[in-house]
Amino acid sequence: MDAREELVQRCAIRRREKIGTLSDEGFAELVLAVRNDPTAFVDTPSEEALVALATALATYEQSLDNDDLLDDDEYTATRKRRLSALADACDRATSVDSGCVDARLVSILAHDLGPDDLLAQLLELREKVDAPIVDGDAWSDVFSRPSLRLDAAIVRTCLDGSRFKMTLDRAEKLMGSAPSDALGARYTAALAYARLEDEAGFDALDARFGHRGNTWSNLARAVLLYKLGRMSAARRALRGYCELCAGAAYALLKPEFVEIYLPDRPTAAPSSFEEAVLAVHESEPIIADVPDFIAWAQSQPWLEQSASQFADKNDFDW
Amino acid sequence: MAFDPKREDYQRLALRFAHTLDAGDPASATHSFTSFGRRFAQDRDSLPQSDSDRAFHLVVQATDLLDYQLPFASEDSAAMLLSRGRECLEEALSLDPNCHDARRMLFSPTEAAFDARHQFLHEHEDEVGAACSAAAKTAAEDAEPERAKLAADIAMRPYLRWIASMAEVSLVCGRNRETISLCERLFSLDPHDAADARFTLALAYAKLEDDQGLDALVTRYSQLSPYRTPDDGWVLLSQLSLAHKRNDLNAARQILGRLIKIYPNCEYVLVRQSELPDGAFARILVTPYSEDEMILAVSEATVILQEGNDMTGRGVLGAWLAREVTALNPEAAEAAMRDMRDAREGGF
Numbered sequence: 001m002d003a004r005e006e007l008v009q010r011c012a013i014r015r016r017e018k019i020g021t022l023s024d025e026g027f028a029e030l031v032l033a034v035r036n037d038p039t040a041f042v043d044t045p046s047e048e049a050l051v052a053l054a055t056a057l058a059t060y061e062q063s064l065d066n067d068d069l070l071d072d073d074e075y076t077a078t079r080k081r082r083l084s085a086l087a088d089a090c091d092r093a094t095s096v097d098s099g100c101v102d103a104r105l106v107s108i109l110a111h112d113l114g115p116d117d118l119l120a121q122l123l124e125l126r127e128k129v130d131a132p133i134v135d136g137d138a139w140s141d142v143f144s145r146p147s148l149r150l151d152a153a154i155v156r157t158c159l160d161g162s163r164f165k166m167t168l169d170r171a172e173k174l175m176g177s178a179p180s181d182a183l184g185a186r187y188t189a190a191l192a193y194a195r196l197e198d199e200a201g202f203d204a205l206d207a208r209f210g211h212r213g214n215t216w217s218n219l220a221r222a223v224l225l226y227k228l229g230r231m232s233a234a235r236r237a238l239r240g241y242c243e244l245c246a247g248a249a250y251a252l253l254k255p256e257f258v259e260i261y262l263p264d265r266p267t268a269a270p271s272s273f274e275e276a277v278l279a280v281h282e283s284e285p286i287i288a289d290v291p292d293f294i295a296w297a298q299s300q301p302w303l304e305q306s307a308s309q310f311a312d313k314n315d316f317d318w
Numbered sequence: 319m320a321f322d323p324k325r326e327d328y329q330r331l332a333l334r335f336a337h338t339l340d341a342g343d344p345a346s347a348t349h350s351f352t353s354f355g356r357r358f359a360q361d362r363d364s365l366p367q368s369d370s371d372r373a374f375h376l377v378v379q380a381t382d383l384l385d386y387q388l389p390f391a392s393e394d395s396a397a398m399l400l401s402r403g404r405e406c407l408e409e410a411l412s413l414d415p416n417c418h419d420a421r422r423m424l425f426s427p428t429e430a431a432f433d434a435r436h437q438f439l440h441e442h443e444d445e446v447g448a449a450c451s452a453a454a455k456t457a458a459e460d461a462e463p464e465r466a467k468l469a470a471d472i473a474m475r476p477y478l479r480w481i482a483s484m485a486e487v488s489l490v491c492g493r494n495r496e497t498i499s500l501c502e503r504l505f506s507l508d509p510h511d512a513a514d515a516r517f518t519l520a521l522a523y524a525k526l527e528d529d530q531g532l533d534a535l536v537t538r539y540s541q542l543s544p545y546r547t548p549d550d551g552w553v554l555l556s557q558l559s560l561a562h563k564r565n566d567l568n569a570a571r572q573i574l575g576r577l578i579k580i581y582p583n584c585e586y587v588l589v590r591q592s593e594l595p596d597g598a599f600a601r602i603l604v605t606p607y608s609e610d611e612m613i614l615a616v617s618e619a620t621v622i623l624q625e626g627n628d629m630t631g632r633g634v635l636g637a638w639l640a641r642e643v644t645a646l647n648p649e650a651a652e653a654a655m656r657d658m659r660d661a662r663e664g665g666f
Contacts, residue, residue: 123565
């Protein structure tokens with residue numbers, strides 16, 4: 001979530017409403033002015049709360065920097081403190097504007113709950129938040145985005161809780177209201193289709209997004225075909241996953257700890273190593289369900305070679 | 319799979335014995351048969367038997383060692399039981415290269431990774447099926463119809479066990495659609511489900527979140543298993559899992575209540591969540607609706623309990639069950655937790 005940029009957009013739109021009519025060029029000028037100093041344009045509690053949230057998220061991000069120097073116990077304690085401080089800051093933002101869905105969402109997520117409790121809290125919040133009523137793609141309306149982010153968090157939490165049909169149901173609704181799928185619900189849906197061994201559903205999803213493929217869907221396809229016992233096709237799909245991005249093989253064989261998404265999936269360049277790390281992390285529930293999948297992947301000589309070369313090149317452990 | 323190896327051993331020798339009596343006069347045959355039970359129990363070697371009968375008897379001995387003693391053995395005696403079991407199976411195969419049970423058991427979960435076992439069972443399925451069908455055809459030629467039926471039935475059992483093993487392995491490997499098609503194939507050969515494959519099938523439907531499939535299986539219980547209603551641990555845990563996956567926690571709680579009513583000491587079993595190795599010969603024999611049956615059902619339901627990103631290590635459904643049961647019966651939960659701690663510390 002780019003909280004600062006959304007703040008800029010929101011302030012500019014509100015200011016335009018006050019001004020009345022404004023040409024496109026005029027609006028572009030206004031956006032530039034707001035971007036220069038957003039706080040000067042904040043004049044409603046909802047934007048005030050968003051400023052508080054943006055500050056809290058930035059503080060949280062900065063506090064991640066020194067983790068590598070900590071031992072396990074120190075890290076656990078630091079992480080707990082950091083998440084708790086973030087939740088407190090979000091609660092303060094919510095006290096400024098109880099309608100700040102993002103602050104409520106981040107606060108719930110920062111409590112680091114198990115999938116059942118997390119889902120219960122997210123669904124409770126969902127009950128209180130109106131779904132966007134927008135003509136066209138809801139993502140294009142910056143005021144609708146918090147609601148969409150909440151939906152995306154519910155989709156991912158369903159997957160983490162091994163509720164795969166519910167994952168698909170929620171993902172379909174989200175992609176229906178925001179077909180551009182900026183939040184990548186299709187990635188989570190691809191994993192759920194693979195886990196449910198639903199090849200027709202998987203293919204239909206792939207077709208809907210122009211068969212372009214991505215790190216998640218390539219990995220999901222390998223898992224799906226493996227589960228269906230089509231091993232040559234599974235091998236080809238695995239190769240497709242590995243060839244799509246640098247370090248994909250390494251990310252699969254050496255999964256990294258990934259912090260809670262606050263509030264949504266961190267930005268990573270398409271087909272980058274960082275994206276592969278995220279895809280593997282999100283795939284953990286479905287990979288763990290296929291106990292010999294990793295051993296099978298590792299037994300492909302080209303995959304292990306690719307992983308070890310990537311490790312050498314980047315000075316990573318192998 | 320509810321196959322009783324000792325009973326099958328008895329049936330095999332009884333059939334063989336009955337054949338030897340055919341030539342004599344009926345009165346002495348009746349007299350001889352009355353002595354069969356005693357001779358079977360006390361002087362087995364005096365009974366007529368073929369190498370394949372001897373091989374099956376070794377399978378029975380191996381089953382006792384591997385399936386009924388090994389899971390409860392101390393670490394010291396486990397290696398000995400394993401090696402004695404293996405010796406029995408190897409000897410069985412040397413006596414009868416067509417002893418499919420011995421071949422399958424030598425490739426048991428303790429011996430191979432799931433995928434390797436999956437591949438082995440698939441590679442040899444056709445030849446086992448052909449061999450058993452040929453043996454069943456020969457057996458069915460017996461002039462005495464009841465005997466012919468039993469002999470043909472016994473001849474097919476190694477193949478039924480083979481497919482049932484494949485279904486269990488594919489479930490653990492995460493190949494749930496394959497589990498479903500294997501169980502259906504098994505039902506076509508074994509319409510009254512002697513293998514109890516419906517238990518495995520229920521879990522596969524839960525894994526695929528196929529409510530309709532599970533409902534249809536429940537409806538089919540009256541044909542598949544006329545003597546058992548669809549209220550066993552497997553089907554109820556599968557239904558409970560589906561309710562949990564729908565996030566219908568009240569429905570899940572109701573099913574939990576049914577389980578607790580049906581199975582003795584169920585709360586303890588549901589918190590303990592022991593994971594036992596699958597029986598090498600077949601699913602081990604337990605009394606229906608006993609605590610032992612619930613232990614087996616929970617152990618096989620590991621595939622649905624231990625799913626999802628849960629922090630307790632039990633899986634999302636496993637953790638939910640433990641929490642719910644703890645609220646309902648804290649004493650049973652405490653006893654289970656204590657025994658889990660002791661098992662971790664004591665290695666048993």
